[in-house]
Amino acid sequence: MNCPRCQHPLAVTHIDDCKTIIEVDKCPNCEGIWFDKDELSQIEDIIEPMFIEIRDIPDKQEQFETLQCPKCNNSPRLQKAIHPRDRKVVIDYCPYCDGIWLDKGELEAIQQENFILTIAKVFACLGHVRARKK
Ligand SMILES: [Zn+2]
Ligand SMILES: [Zn+2]
Incomplete structure (x- = not known):
């Protein structure tokens, strides 16, 4: 990928x-991370969904660039x-394979406890966002 x-x-x-231990795909250049659906479910299995606290992220134009799924053919x-409580945090997800892309800045902004707990919160938040749209 x-x-x-x-x-x-x-x-x-x-x-x-x-x-x-979970396996993720990380970009050595921009340090973004791609999570497959299987990787997400591993995290969901061990962490109860919780609300997320996100600190300041500078508004970045590039967050709104359209990206393409690296996994789907x-x-x-x-x-x-x-994010419903912090509109500066933009998460990219694939509606077909349910993978998620997080940019480096997003990771830094939400990293405050241990990494997996942080990510679990992002996913819980994303589930919330998606449920609301239906
Ligand atoms: Zn990259
Ligand atoms: Zn995909």
């Missing part, structure tokens, strides 16, 4: 949370989900 943002090949990275466009 290649990075949806800068097209560099993604590298497999392991995130070790003591309890579990026909490269569908990723959908934007905006």
Whole structure:
């Protein structure tokens, strides 16, 4: 897979949370991270959904650029989900394979506890956003 943002090949990275190790695909250039659906469900299994607190992220025009799914064959466009309590955080997700792309700035902004708990909160938040749209 290649990075949806800068097209560099993604590298497999392991995130070790003591309890579990998950495998994600990370861009060595822009440091964004792609999460497959399977990777998400591993996280959902171990963490209860919680609300998310997000600190300041500078408004970035590039967050609103349309990206294409790095995983699906026909490269569908990723959908934007905006955090309900912080509109500066824009999460890209694929409606076909349910993968999620997080840019580096987004990760830094939400990293306050352990990494997996942080990500679990993002997913809980995303589920909230998607449920609301239906
Ligand atoms: Zn990249
Ligand atoms: Zn996809």
